[in-house]
Amino acid sequence: MIDRRFVGAALRPYTVTVERERLIRYAAAIGLSAAAFSDLGAARAAGYPDLPLPPALLAGLERDEPGDFLAKMGVRLTDVRHVEQGFTHHAQVHAGDVLTFAPVITDIRVRGPLRFVVRETAVTRAGEPVAELRQVILVPAGDEAFGGEER
Template sequence: MPVNPDLAGRGYPPAPPYRVERERVRQFADAVFSTSPLSHDVEAARAAGYTDLVAPPTFAVVVQQGAWDQLMGDEDAGIELSRVLHGEQRFTQTRPIVAGDELTAALTVTGIRSVGGNTMVTAETVVSDADGAHVVTATSLLMVGADA
């Protein structure tokens, strides 16, 4: 089944809240080779004016996953995971993600286009805090290969 061209403009409800835990911040920082004390040492983060550990900017992909699960699970989308290549990722932050945040992510498909028999799907995931304030927008580009 090809990617449904009617996906463009489709939004999904916010994914269940994601609670940012200190140990997850540390683990992610280690995984991306971040040596920043802000991501490892609570006292260093507090001395810098943060309430807790500061996640690396790309940590937003962890929060974004719940929203992506909705798109990938949408049978009407026509996106088969085995044909997906993640082509690009961008982040626009209002503020850093910190341990203790409770975040929600809502995804909207912002573009669909065909390129060489493949389909490029662009989606924006808006991540908000418990007060509804914007934290980060993650923009992703997926290439979905043509049916074999």
């Protein structure tokens, strides 16, 4: 069941290769009209080695969805809500980069009948920091959210 003993739990790291076509689709979907986000020649002319990744897309590359770690805590996924997301960026990412995501449960806060689970993910490229991602998930207390009595 969900409790503070999960704080500090490191989830399995994984790698993602940034795909050029995904960057092009994302840029179009959010209305980035600058050619550097969709045309390799324009990106190189702007000084990039390949298409640059819009920073918010890092969250979209996170493969380890909240359900993976919440299910291990005994939480029913139909009862959770996404509350907050944040990013700290250290380096520009480009198409072709291989990124490693290393998520950790950094906090579980209790506010009355609510539990807030905080997951922070370090993103690196060849061992160098690229970004830190932060996500807060709301888990309501109660038998239906926890699949039984909460501890």
